[in-house]
Amino acid sequence: MKVKFFSIIAIALFVYGCTSFTGIGTTNPAPMGNTQEDIKSGDAQIENLISQMTIEEKVGQMTQMNLDVVGVGDIYKLVEPHRIDTAKLHNALLNWHVGSFLNCGGHAYSREQWHSLIGEIQRVATTETRLKIPIVYGIDAIHGANYVFGSTLFPQQIGQAATFNPAMSKKAAEVTAYETRAAGISWNFSPVLDVARHPAWSRFFETYGEDPLVCSKFGVATVQGYQGNATPVDSLHVAACMKHFLGYSGARTGKDRTPAYIPEISLREIYLPSFKAAIDAGAMTVMINSGEINGKPVHASKDILIGLLRNELKFKGVAVTDWEDIIKLHMNHRVAPSIKEATFLAVEAGIDMCMVPNDYDFSKYLIELVKEGRITESRLNISVRRILEMKKALGLFDHNAMPSVQAYPNFGSTASQQLAKDIAAESITLLKNENKVLPLNTSAKVLVTGPAANSLTIQNGAWTRTWQGVDAQYNDESKNTIMESIKLIGGSNVSFEEGCTLYETSNAAAAIAAAANAEYIVVCLGEKPSTEKPGDIDDLTMPKAQLDFVKALKQTGKKVILVLVQNRPQLVNEIVNDCDAIILAYEPGDYGADALADILYGKINPSGKLPFTYPRHNQSMIWYDHKYTETLDQNFGNNAFQPQWPFGFGLSYSEVVYESIRLDRDTLVGPNIINVSITISNRSDRAVKESVLLFLSDRYASMTPAVRKLKDFEKVEIGPNSSKNVTFSLRRADLGFIGEDMKLTIEPGDFDIFIGERKASFYYKNY
Ligand code: BGC
Numbered sequence: 001m002k003v004k005f006f007s008i009i010a011i012a013l014f015v016y017g018c019t020s021f022t023g024i025g026t027t028n029p030a031p032m033g034n035t036q037e038d039i040k041s042g043d044a045q046i047e048n049l050i051s052q053m054t055i056e057e058k059v060g061q062m063t064q065m066n067l068d069v070v071g072v073g074d075i076y077k078l079v080e081p082h083r084i085d086t087a088k089l090h091n092a093l094l095n096w097h098v099g100s101f102l103n104c105g106g107h108a109y110s111r112e113q114w115h116s117l118i119g120e121i122q123r124v125a126t127t128e129t130r131l132k133i134p135i136v137y138g139i140d141a142i143h144g145a146n147y148v149f150g151s152t153l154f155p156q157q158i159g160q161a162a163t164f165n166p167a168m169s170k171k172a173a174e175v176t177a178y179e180t181r182a183a184g185i186s187w188n189f190s191p192v193l194d195v196a197r198h199p200a201w202s203r204f205f206e207t208y209g210e211d212p213l214v215c216s217k218f219g220v221a222t223v224q225g226y227q228g229n230a231t232p233v234d235s236l237h238v239a240a241c242m243k244h245f246l247g248y249s250g251a252r253t254g255k256d257r258t259p260a261y262i263p264e265i266s267l268r269e270i271y272l273p274s275f276k277a278a279i280d281a282g283a284m285t286v287m288i289n290s291g292e293i294n295g296k297p298v299h300a301s302k303d304i305l306i307g308l309l310r311n312e313l314k315f316k317g318v319a320v321t322d323w324e325d326i327i328k329l330h331m332n333h334r335v336a337p338s339i340k341e342a343t344f345l346a347v348e349a350g351i352d353m354c355m356v357p358n359d360y361d362f363s364k365y366l367i368e369l370v371k372e373g374r375i376t377e378s379r380l381n382i383s384v385r386r387i388l389e390m391k392k393a394l395g396l397f398d399h400n401a402m403p404s405v406q407a408y409p410n411f412g413s414t415a416s417q418q419l420a421k422d423i424a425a426e427s428i429t430l431l432k433n434e435n436k437v438l439p440l441n442t443s444a445k446v447l448v449t450g451p452a453a454n455s456l457t458i459q460n461g462a463w464t465r466t467w468q469g470v471d472a473q474y475n476d477e478s479k480n481t482i483m484e485s486i487k488l489i490g491g492s493n494v495s496f497e498e499g500c501t502l503y504e505t506s507n508a509a510a511a512i513a514a515a516a517n518a519e520y521i522v523v524c525l526g527e528k529p530s531t532e533k534p535g536d537i538d539d540l541t542m543p544k545a546q547l548d549f550v551k552a553l554k555q556t557g558k559k560v561i562l563v564l565v566q567n568r569p570q571l572v573n574e575i576v577n578d579c580d581a582i583i584l585a586y587e588p589g590d591y592g593a594d595a596l597a598d599i600l601y602g603k604i605n606p607s608g609k610l611p612f613t614y615p616r617h618n619q620s621m622i623w624y625d626h627k628y629t630e631t632l633d634q635n636f637g638n639n640a641f642q643p644q645w646p647f648g649f650g651l652s653y654s655e656v657v658y659e660s661i662r663l664d665r666d667t668l669v670g671p672n673i674i675n676v677s678i679t680i681s682n683r684s685d686r687a688v689k690e691s692v693l694l695f696l697s698d699r700y701a702s703m704t705p706a707v708r709k710l711k712d713f714e715k716v717e718i719g720p721n722s723s724k725n726v727t728f729s730l731r732r733a734d735l736g737f738i739g740e741d742m743k744l745t746i747e748p749g750d751f752d753i754f755i756g757e758r759k760a761s762f763y764y765k766n767y
Contacts, residue, residue, distance in 0.1 A: 032311040034302040036350065038378040038385075045397070046388045049131060050381055057131065058380040059366045060097025061387050062347075064138070064320065066357035068105050070121065075358050078105040081113070084120045093124050093135075096363050099387060100353060102138040102189075107474060108147040108465040111405045114183035122184075122402060133388070134396040138187040138241070138320075142206065142463035143589060144172070144420070145179035149465070149474075152179060152416040152590075155424050156461050157192060157218070159586030161208035161611035162650070163426035164691035165715045166221035172423060173225025175416045177238045182408035186233075186394045186401075189241045189287060191222040193274035197623065199615055200254030202535025204568035205461055205587055207249060208274075209611025210623050210647065213710050215274035220281040227282065232395045235403050239284040239394055244322060246304055247271050248289035255536045257291045257332075265703070267293070269738045272308075279315045284390055286315065288351060290322040297333040299325045300342075305350030318386045320353040321346065326362055340365040347375055352383035417591055424588040424595035426689060426715075429608035430651040432582040437559050439602025439653060440520060446490050447518035449499040449511045449553070451546070452526030452565040454481045459565060461587030462531035469529040479590040482524050482563065485597035500549040502528055508552055515556040522600065523553055525572075526565040529587070535567065540618055542570040554578035563596065569614045573644060584610070602653060607689035607715070609650035616644040624648070625706040648693045648710075654684035656718070658756030670732065670767030677727040678755050682718040691715045692726045695754040696734065701747055703737055708754060735764055 040047050050058075066075065070089040073079035082105040092098045101121060109117070118137050125135045145151035154160070154172045163169070173191075180188055195215050196207040208218040219242070228237035247267055250260035262271065275286070288305065289298040298304055299321055309315045329335055329342035336342035343365040346354070354362045369375040395401055410416065430438070440446065452458045456475040459482070465474035480488065487494045495518065499511025515521055525546045541547075551574075553560055562579040564572070565587060576582065583606075585596055598604040615621050620640075622630050624647035633640040659679040668674045682688045692715070695708040712728045730753075732746055739745030746764070753760045 034307040034311075036306055036310050036382055038381045041385055041389065043389065043392070046385060046392065049133065049388060050384055052131060053384065055370050055377060055380070056367055057097045058377070058384045059363050059370070061099035061133070061384045062353050062366070062380065063096065063098050063363050064100040064102055064353050064355045064357055065092060065098050066103050067101055067117065068103070069358060070101070071105050076106065082109070082117065084117060089121060089124055093121070093129055096360050097129065098135065099133065100136045100138060102355060102357060104139070104147045106466065107471065108149050109183070110149045111183045111411065114148065114185065115402070115405060118184040119402060134391055134401060136187050136387075136391050136394065136396060137185045138189055139180065139185045140190065140463055141176050141180045141188045142190055143461070144176050145183065146463050146465060148179060148183045150412045152412055152420050153460055153464065154420045155427050155589045155592060156205045156587040157208050158196070158205045158611065159427035159588055159608075160423060161214055161218055162429050162586060162608040163423060163715070164214070164609055164611075164693070164713050165426055166217045168419070168423050168426065169218050170221035170225040171419055173222040174228070175419060177226045177228070178236050178408060179411050179416075180238050181235060182405060182411045184402045186238050186396065187241065187285065188226055188238045189243060190226070191219055191240065192243045193219045193278055194244060194249035195270055195274060196612055197250055197270065198254035199569045199612070199621055200537055200540045201249055201251065201568065202256050202533070202537070203249070203531055206531065210613060211611065211625070211710050212270055212273040214611050214713070216277035219274045219278045223278050223281050223283045227284065232393045235395060235401075235407070239390060240278070241285040241287050241320070242275055242278045242283045243287040244289040245275055245286045245309060245319075246289055246298065247293045248291055250293070251291060256533050259295070260291055260293050262293050264742055265738045268742060276313055279313050283317065284393065285318045285320060287320050287322055288325065290325050290328065292333060297329055297335055299351065300329055300333075300335055300345040300349050302349045310350065316386070318352045318390050319350060321351050321355050323355050323357065326354055326356070340368065344369055344374060347379065352386050420589055421591035421595050424592040425598065425604045427586055427608045428588065428592070428596055428599055428606055429584040429610055430581070430599070430606040431584055431614075431645050431649065432576070432579060433651055434580045437520075437561065437580040438600060440490075440600050442490055442601060443493060444490070444520055445518045446486065446494045446520045446522055447511065447515050447558075448483045448486050448494060448496045448522045448524070449514075450524040450526075450549070450563075451498065451500055451502045452482065452524035452563065453496065453522070454483045454498065455526070456481055456590065457529060458526040459587060459592055460589055461529045461567060462535070464529070468531065468534055476590060480593045482565075482593040482596055485593035486522065486600065489597050489601050489603075500545055502526065503543050503545050505545045505549050505552070508549055512552060512556060515553065515558050518558055520559045520561060521553050521556070522561045522563060523550055524563040524565060525550070527567050527570060530567060540568070540571050540615070542572050547572075547574050550575040550578055561600070569612065571615060571618065571644075573616045576644065584608070605653050605686050605688050606650070607652055607691065609648050609691045609693070610645055611647070613643045613647045614645040616642055625709050627704050628707055629704070631707065648691075650691075652688050652690070654682050654686055654688040656688060656690055657681045657683060658758050659723075661753060661755055661758045661760035663753075663760050663762055665762065667763045667765055668730075668732070669765045673729045673731050674762060675727055675729050676753055676755070676760070677725055678758065679723050679725050680716070680718060680756075681723040682720065685720045687717060687719050689715055689717050692755060694728050696730070697752040697754065698735065698737065699750045699752065701737060701749070702745070703739060705737065732764075
């Protein structure tokens with residue numbers, strides 16, 4: 001059940017009524033500063049509606065309620081099977097004019113049940129309300145249409161990023177949109193475009209990793225997949241929602257919704273590009289960061305929500321708050337002494353829609369604020385126009401806005417399942433393979449063990465049929481766990497003993513006894529799925545029980561193959577030397593075990609690469625694009641950066657050789673392009689997929705340069721014993737960084753390019 005209890009936990013805030021934030025818009029002001037205007041659109045239908053709407057109706061359009069509010073039963077305790085309470089629905093739609101609903105009442109539904117719930121809400125909205133404006137329904141379809149039974153569950157975003165193949169994620173997004181629309185839902189609160197800069201953050205797995213370019217490319221692909229190319233969005237697609245603008249993942253402690261201190265230069269260089277790219281790609285909506293940056297809650301920041309989002313980035317779509325975030329301005333952030341003042345702050349700061357979502361306080365107070373003259377009706381028009389435009393773009397004003405379940409015959413199709421498996425196969429990352437212990441022979445005697453070996457729950461992670469994803473009753477038992485997939489290939493040569501739970505080694509003896517009959521032990525360790533506040537941790541180290549279990553298995557003298565299935569990179573330094581092979585599976589979804597088994601037995605050549613730096617120690621969480629000073633060690637050498645595995649690392653079963661880099665010029669002048677080519681050879685008998693990553697290093701710059709930054713990547717398939725050429729084009733803008741004036745700065749000088757182990761250099765000359 002999605003019970004958002006943290007809203008009532010008051011966080012002691014060190015800044016009350018803080019005005020010291022030098023916001024992003026102040027240093028780099030957009031021409032319109034922090035103002036927005038009520039300018040009529042060219043759409044007669046929308047302007048006609050706005051001209052007829054009362055203040056109450058306008059506020060209603062800006063209100064988003066939880067499904068529970070109109071269900072039979074109590075909020076978070078709906079009566080099963082969930083159904084609509086007509087009196088509550090009438091109250092919501094006829095008295096409060098609510099324009100949007102979200103969420104499921106605690107767990108997924110069948111498509112038919114979704115149609116009956118949303119169909120009833122939509123029927124009343126479009127036939128019984130005065131202006132007959134349809135509602136728009138929003139859902140978190142995070143790794144597939146996870147709140148619709150029978151849908152295809154894909155690997156979580158972090159695994160998708162490890163494929164370095166955004167074209168596949170675009171296809172996954174198309175499937176997700178289709179299967180979401182099949183349930184009558186047209187707005188998806190996805191993708192997460194937050195850049196993972198703290199490995200302990202509970203939503204690490206929801207991101208595309210630590211690099212802004214990877215997040216941008218995957219973000220754009222996913223937005224395109226969700227929304228399609230048609231305008232209005234056709235009935236196979238949904239509106240995307242970029243989350244969570246801006247800086248949500250940057251909390252200092254890594255704990256969810258705790259303060260972030262982000263200098264504007266990093267905000268622009270690290271956290272902003274993925275949102276900018278998705279806005280340029282046409283993302284229709286954005287959700288706001290629940291947290292605070294430099295003492296200012298983002299929901300109260302005009303600098304970020306108007307100055308930056310509207311006037312600088314030119315975002316035209318709908319900005320929705322996150323869950324209870326106006327309440328949080330009062331209760332948790334304590335920048336407003338009442339919910340009414342919090343409402344004032346957030347609306348003035350620029351939100352369009354409030355995910356209230358469990359009471360009518362927002363509507364009540366906003367109506368009062370307009371009637372008191374503190375907020376103008378014209379201000380409401382700006383948001384209402386965006387919301388109605390979105391509804392129109394989604395085709396919701398058409399009679400056929402909710403095609404029947406039968407209109408989606410490919411729901412959960414074999415092709416979609418195959419795609420999910422293919423993505424898992426390209427994501428799973430081989431981190432160690434001592435003496436080529438992998439791939440296994442099908443005749444090998446294998447013991448499969450560990451808490452993640454037989455758990456669809458751990459395989460799928462949070463946002464799986466429920467918010468936290470831990471209610472195993474909703475697992476689709478027809479899908480394979482790791483143990484089951486391995487048995488499907490290895491047959492009677494494979495045995496299973498769980499041996500250890502996430503936190504206890506109580507059954508270790510049984511596993512150790514079983515290991516006597518095996519040559520290989522595949523030990524699958526993991527983490528309890530979680531997200532948001534329930535996923536906060538105090539220590540990134542893998543639980544002791546699991547570490548001890550591996551050490552005990554090592555004592556058997558058998559080959560140990562470690563498989564990690566986890567929300568974030570738990571520290572495993574203590575056991576790395578005890579393992580002959582290590583594979584990171586991320587949270588690969590319902591078809592991930594099949595992909596993993598194929599990799600273990602060599603039917604698939606692994607090709608995933610880390611989209612983040614895997615840390616070795618709690619106190620050495622340094623990103624790949626760190627500064628030179630971060631490499632200085634105690635002996636004044638340059639060995640301080642010692643991650644467990646670096647960003648972009650991942651092995652295959654092939655010997656892949658990068659030949660030397662070729663540049664088409666050694667000096668880049670002004671607006672020209674420099675073409676960078678490299679030949680990559682596969683010196684093995686099996687085909688390989690290789691993610692080719694191009695890094696750039698600015699030797700000297702007026703702001704301390706990063707040691708390297710990813711500038712482009714491409715995944716190529718190379719046949720057995722053959723080679724492939726890859727060419728990248730670098731342009732002037734790729735050489736830039738955010739300068740002291742907070743603008744893109746490009747300075748003349750020497751640059752180094754790194755691809756694989758290869759390096760080449762060129763000079764950039766201004767014009
Ligand atoms: C999360 C969002 C999510 C929303 C709606 C919030 O608590 O932070 O990512 O979209 O709930 O479920």
